[in-house]
Amino acid sequence: MTSSSHAKFDPSRAREYTEQARIGLAGYDACHELSACILSAALAGARERRILVVGAGGTAGEITATARLEPNWTFVAVDPSEPMLALAQAAVEEAGIGERVTFVRDAVSALPAEPAFDAALMIGVLHHIPGDADKARLLEDIAGRLLPGGSLVLAGNYRAYDSEPLLQAAWANRWRLHGASEGEVEAKLARIKAGAVPPASEEAVADLLAASGFTAPERFFSSLFWGAWHTRRAT
Template sequence: MTSLSHAKFDPTRAREYAEQARIGLAGYDACHELSACVLSAALAGAKERRVLVVGAGGTAGEITTTARLEPSWTFVAVDPSEPMLTLAQAAVEEAGIGERVSFVRDAVSALPPEPAFDAALMIGVLHHIPEESDKARLLEDIARRLRPGGSLVLAGNYRAYDSEPLLLAAWANRWRLHGASDEDVQAKLARIMAGAVPPESEEAVAALLAAAGFSVPERFFSSLFWGAWHTQRET
């Protein structure tokens, strides 16, 4: 993430992230499980794989779930937010996989610019990056660090929020269902609308990936504004 986008994940917001993420994304755990399953299927063959996890802070769900499915894989978790990365480290230690995960508090661009990874996971990151050029640069940075043919599982919100009023109203009802008042719901939606800029369409996601050197993405999960795709670095 850029310095501007990761700064909003302060200690207070980091602490509430796990609960709020599961309300905000219906199917949060299912998305992480399917991401692990798809990545495992795409990389079937050699047992030992090295996986880059981008924006890994928070629950570390993508790491703990994938590590449970693939006990020989190792992970490099990158996140510029110290509070979020601290939470991820705690989750990894609790899962008993600390020796398989390295943590880097920085951007992907700070990693050595060489194809050192078999795959990458980036869940819930792209829509937090305001500028289109920064979205493109991050995907390019990931592509450079993947081996030719390496897999990327990308998940996040797509479509402008005000373009789908029915979905936006349903999203508001998710918080109401979990006890939020009307005032709290409006405050949450206002914060989302002001602080997140998703790609405008699934076609826009595909275009960003193509420009970074990835193949046509295959969507395997969807929930309101959220989608998850598998793609590969072109050889």
């Protein structure tokens, strides 16, 4: 993340993240579990793998699910937000896998610029990066740290929110189902739309990946504005 994007995740927002993320994304846990399953299937054939987790702060659901499935894999979890990273560290310790996860409070660009990872996971990050140039730069930073042919599982919102009024109305109903008042619903949608810039379409996601050194993505999960894809660093 850039400094402007990660600054949104201050201590107060970090505290509410765990609950609100599961309301905002119908299928939150399923997406994280499927991401682990996809990555395990894509990297089958070797017991030990080293995984980069980008924007790891929060529930650490992608780490804990993957670690359960692959007990010999290790993780480097990168996030510039200290409050969000603290949440992830607590979740990892609670899961009993702390010795397998190295936490780095910084950007991906701060890591050594060498292909040191078998795969990467980036869930719920790209739509918080403000522009296409910065999005591409982050993806390039990831590609440069993957081994040739290494996998990337990418997940996040895509499509402009106001371009899909039916999906936006259904999204608002998610909060109503969980007890939010009309004022709270309006405030949540306004904050999301003010603070995130998703890629314009699934084709835009594919274009960003191609320009950053990745192969054509394969989508394996979808929920309203959210999508999840598997791709590889081009060899």
